Amino acid sequence: MLNRIWRASLAPLIAGVAAILISSIALxxxxxxxxxxxxxxxxxxDSTESVVLIINRAVPYYIAGVxxxxxxKMNLFNIGSxxxxxxxxxxxxxxxxxxxxxxxxxxxxxxxxxxxxxxxWALIAGILNVTRNVNIVISTIMLNYIAIGLSxxxxxxxxxxxxxGGLVAQTKLMPESARIPTLNRLFELVGFDFAPGVDxxxxxxxxxxxxxxxxxxxxxxxxxxxxxxxxLNPEAARSAGVNPKRMVLITMFLSGAxxxxxxxxFLLADxxxxxxxxxxxxxIGFTGLGLxxxxxxxxxxxxxxxxxxxxxxxxxxxxxxxxxPPEIGRILQGSFLLVAVIAYEVVRRRNDAxxxxxxxxxxxxxxxxxxxxxxxxxxxx
Amino acid sequence: MTGTxxxxxxxxxxxxxxxxxWRMFAIVMVGVAVMSTAxxxxxxxxxxxxxxxxxxxxxAAPIGLAGLSGLVAERSGTINIGLDGMMVMxxxxxxxxxxxxxxxxxxxxxxxxxxxxxxxxSVATTxxxxxxxxxxxxxxxxxxxxxxxxxxxxxxxxQGGSVTSSPGNSGDIGSFTMPFLSxxxxxxxxxxxxxxxxxxxxxxxxxxxxxxxxxxxxxVTWDVVLTIGLFFGIAYLLWHTPLGLRLRFSGExxxxxxxxxxxxxxxxxxxxxxxxxxxxxxxxxLVLFANRYQENQVAGRGFLGLATMIFGNWMPAGTAxxxxxxxxxxxxxxxxxxxxxxxxxVLAAAIGLAVTAAWLVYRRSVRGAGTVAAFAAxxxxxxxxxxxxxxQLVFVTPYVVTLIAVTVGAQRLRPPAEEGxxxxxGMQ
Numbered sequence: 001m002l003n004r005i006w007r008a009s010l011a012p013l014i015a016g017v018a019a020i021l022i023s024s025i026a027l028x029x030x031x032x033x034x035x036x037x038x039x040x041x042x043x044x045x046d047s048t049e050s051v052v053l054i055i056n057r058a059v060p061y062y063i064a065g066v067x068x069x070x071x072x073k074m075n076l077f078n079i080g081s082x083x084x085x086x087x088x089x090x091x092x093x094x095x096x097x098x099x100x101x102x103x104x105x106x107x108x109x110x111x112x113x114x115x116x117x118x119x120x121w122a123l124i125a126g127i128l129n130v131t132r133n134v135n136i137v138i139s140t141i142m143l144n145y146i147a148i149g150l151s152x153x154x155x156x157x158x159x160x161x162x163x164x165g166g167l168v169a170q171t172k173l174m175p176e177s178a179r180i181p182t183l184n185r186l187f188e189l190v191g192f193d194f195a196p197g198v199d200x201x202x203x204x205x206x207x208x209x210x211x212x213x214x215x216x217x218x219x220x221x222x223x224x225x226x227x228x229x230x231x232l233n234p235e236a237a238r239s240a241g242v243n244p245k246r247m248v249l250i251t252m253f254l255s256g257a258x259x260x261x262x263x264x265x266f267l268l269a270d271x272x273x274x275x276x277x278x279x280x281x282x283x284i285g286f287t288g289l290g291l292x293x294x295x296x297x298x299x300x301x302x303x304x305x306x307x308x309x310x311x312x313x314x315x316x317x318x319x320x321x322x323x324x325p326p327e328i329g330r331i332l333q334g335s336f337l338l339v340a341v342i343a344y345e346v347v348r349r350r351n352d353a354x355x356x357x358x359x360x361x362x363x364x365x366x367x368x369x370x371x372x373x374x375x376x377x378x379x380x381x
Numbered sequence: 382m383t384g385t386x387x388x389x390x391x392x393x394x395x396x397x398x399x400x401x402x403w404r405m406f407a408i409v410m411v412g413v414a415v416m417s418t419a420x421x422x423x424x425x426x427x428x429x430x431x432x433x434x435x436x437x438x439x440x441a442a443p444i445g446l447a448g449l450s451g452l453v454a455e456r457s458g459t460i461n462i463g464l465d466g467m468m469v470m471x472x473x474x475x476x477x478x479x480x481x482x483x484x485x486x487x488x489x490x491x492x493x494x495x496x497x498x499x500x501x502x503s504v505a506t507t508x509x510x511x512x513x514x515x516x517x518x519x520x521x522x523x524x525x526x527x528x529x530x531x532x533x534x535x536x537x538x539x540q541g542g543s544v545t546s547s548p549g550n551s552g553d554i555g556s557f558t559m560p561f562l563s564x565x566x567x568x569x570x571x572x573x574x575x576x577x578x579x580x581x582x583x584x585x586x587x588x589x590x591x592x593x594x595x596x597x598x599x600x601v602t603w604d605v606v607l608t609i610g611l612f613f614g615i616a617y618l619l620w621h622t623p624l625g626l627r628l629r630f631s632g633e634x635x636x637x638x639x640x641x642x643x644x645x646x647x648x649x650x651x652x653x654x655x656x657x658x659x660x661x662x663x664x665x666x667l668v669l670f671a672n673r674y675q676e677n678q679v680a681g682r683g684f685l686g687l688a689t690m691i692f693g694n695w696m697p698a699g700t701a702x703x704x705x706x707x708x709x710x711x712x713x714x715x716x717x718x719x720x721x722x723x724x725x726x727v728l729a730a731a732i733g734l735a736v737t738a739a740w741l742v743y744r745r746s747v748r749g750a751g752t753v754a755a756f757a758a759x760x761x762x763x764x765x766x767x768x769x770x771x772x773q774l775v776f777v778t779p780y781v782v783t784l785i786a787v788t789v790g791a792q793r794l795r796p797p798a799e800e801g802x803x804x805x806x807g808m809q
Binding site: 026030077079128132134135137138139141142143144145146149150152153156157286287289290293325327328329330331333334335337338341342345346349 | 462501504505509510511512514515516518519520521522523524525526527529530532533534537544681684687688691771773774776777780781783784787788789
């Protein structure tokens, strides 16, 4: 067990060290003091308030990561989760504010709308892929931009809230019955009080449930088995009777449906929003791509990645007075991601080589000559 | 295996090149006729005016460079999803050097910036064998962060600069107008403007062709001239030089290339360096067009470029045609009345689809004809029903065109055989 944890965390550790090194060099090159900057970052995140803010921020990131990971597991690169969630958030935000339902039905209704819209938009790419052999990467990217234009059009012309003369392009505010309360009360019950003004948003349990659902789907269901098999070896999956077209359609729908949920923490649980408008975050889908890569498509890994991402963003928020550009956070995130994907690959190949060697030692009396094609790191020309 | 050789059946012989050329010519002529008809019916001369084509060329150039970038990368075996990020690197470096040293250095800076992105990606994909899409996505996520950090260090606090914009290029790159055809100067003497005169007459088909060529030969900035040259240069490099053969070999069959003494990894590094440089130059062209670096200037043009490359079946000519198409779709949104132009274009699409349907009926493909006719009907309806297209929907046009083009064209495409597969010495 310890060995497993060590092996899983080795690559992220390398990446973390490398990211700090690279950003330090960037800071030093641009005439800032890296030690000072990192000390300030640590001071910023070292408080309960910061921890709560980080968790709040990580929740939509987490959902975005899981959404993309579902597709990644099958080598379906759903780059379009951004468009899927924007469209879903807009339509769910509008529909949720339009209908009048009791609290216990209102929230599920909004969930269903968001899932349906996000899934349907992703399904377009799936259908084009299985019927016309269109590359998923290309079609989802194009659908991204189409979704951005379409949602801007719908917001401006169709779903705009006409109150206050309709000057601001935004949907109506969510009614009380559709809002998810904060978790502060729950923590007070166990004797933990937040400082005033610090709210832990109520979407967290939904995100955790999503992660558990994703875990069960992947590891405890027949569909998850087919999914992973199709990703690892499409030929084997086909000969085992898995219908590849059906898998593409279902996976794209699930990925898009999950992406549809990305906007809901803002619509239902974040008192700063509770509506879809100009200030609505518009790039979380792209962030999710990085998080799925960083978390290696595993529910726990993505959670860790989302927390790291949110931590970096929080940590760099107060660098301005020091004269250090807060954009250093983007360098930290970027170099972390790039080194991590490389380190994962190196570790994976090393483990594979070790496993092959162990298997060879266990099954043969004589050691066979080294197999051509055995993936060994360092054997590059 | 029977062991006997059979002569290929008559029907399987590929069509003679002359045949395909005639067919291409006929298709182009029909296309011109359709556009001309749409221009006359909608009474919108701007649909095929030299001004529109000029802007289209300008907007096509960065997309074309991105397509060419993808082409070189994929021919040498690397799927370069990261070229959008490399374009972003190109814009920030071009904005920086253009401001400090002038427009030509903006081009150089853009190429260097993009090239660095390409090499970083190649370290991941070639040396470490990271999945190409994964590495590309990572580059795309990183590049905007690097650009923003650099912008905040370089431009903040400078007159006219900010974290989202450079202060502006120092100087103009200049432009070129063809003498005799489009009235360019020849050693100080103003030559006649033959195409301009033809265009002004408004004759069916002739005016449209004249407008097309005048647009392509009037006030073309030097960076765009260079872009056009690069299309020929890269085509020559890949298909007429030993290096090009080795590059393509590494994409088609790396193990065979290796067995003949070609260093696949070196080739893939060279391919990615060229690819990154081209993408970065695409970013620089954007900077020269806007005369400054702006955040999010690239706006997914790298992906549009990838789509043009797929649309163009991994060939330079096809990529150029695709870039022209998407450049046109994007260029009309920059004209004075983009709404009217989009309407006229919808009409052209409707007429084109109707002609295609008629052709399919002639070829007795009833099902295909029915589908195409349905799309034609929808387009006609859209033309008559929508009087004023919405701005946001006009913005979407190039992406819809891309999606449709890829959907229609995805059947007969042939990517390099072993692109996207990490390769190490000794692999089969």
